[in-house]
Amino acid sequence: MMFKTALALASAQIAAAHYGLVYPEWRADTLNAPEDSPLSQWTYPCAGADFGSGNITEWPLEGGSIQLDLHHAWTYVFLNLGLGENTTDFNITLTHHQLMNTTGKGLLCLDDIRLPDNSNVTQGAVGTLQVVTVGDTGSALYNCADIRFTANATKAPTCNNTVQHSFVQTGGNSSGSSGNNSTQSGNDKGAAGILGVNMLSVTTFTGLAVVFAMGLGM
Numbered sequence: 001m002m003f004k005t006a007l008a009l010a011s012a013q014i015a016a017a018h019y020g021l022v023y024p025e026w027r028a029d030t031l032n033a034p035e036d037s038p039l040s041q042w043t044y045p046c047a048g049a050d051f052g053s054g055n056i057t058e059w060p061l062e063g064g065s066i067q068l069d070l071h072h073a074w075t076y077v078f079l080n081l082g083l084g085e086n087t088t089d090f091n092i093t094l095t096h097h098q099l100m101n102t103t104g105k106g107l108l109c110l111d112d113i114r115l116p117d118n119s120n121v122t123q124g125a126v127g128t129l130q131v132v133t134v135g136d137t138g139s140a141l142y143n144c145a146d147i148r149f150t151a152n153a154t155k156a157p158t159c160n161n162t163v164q165h166s167f168v169q170t171g172g173n174s175s176g177s178s179g180n181n182s183t184q185s186g187n188d189k190g191a192a193g194i195l196g197v198n199m200l201s202v203t204t205f206t207g208l209a210v211v212f213a214m215g216l217g218m
């Protein structure tokens, strides 16, 4: 009983971590899904949310913006695009130059996501943006947003960065809301290092609890 409670807490912590797709609007709020819901960010390709379960956001023809709310200490971010309704073929990668290595929990604004030149999207075409994040377990987390390519569509009304890709978080506060896009000082590095160790031990504990539970067949 006590173990089950601890396991539930551990699972809740894992679920609470994950990430939110703030813009464009995701198909479903996979962070706050009811316990008996089929929604899970572990589920490829769209966390168990089908096309039509959310709104369709108008997105500029040449590319637009994406706002994520990251809850892990660090993560790699991939963005893919699939054309058509409820496609399972996300064959257009929008992160073609490099992995996006983000450090710190908080908001990540990708303000200028450009479609590849040969993507041939046309006015009114419907597509699905697939966001994939990979963390220290090597497993991926998924979310999708449905978009309609529209010539005069605007970008996200608000798009904020409290973390940035390829940067190490600086400053003492965990939200990293200031000074996070500059090279960190020696003191800040120390603080970040301690935070990193704490996060690692929490993750290891929850990971072991899950593995243990799986072994017991719970």
Ligand SMILES: [Cu+2]
Residues within 6 Å of the ligand: 014, 015, 016, 017, 018, 019, 072
């Ligand atoms: Cu998580």
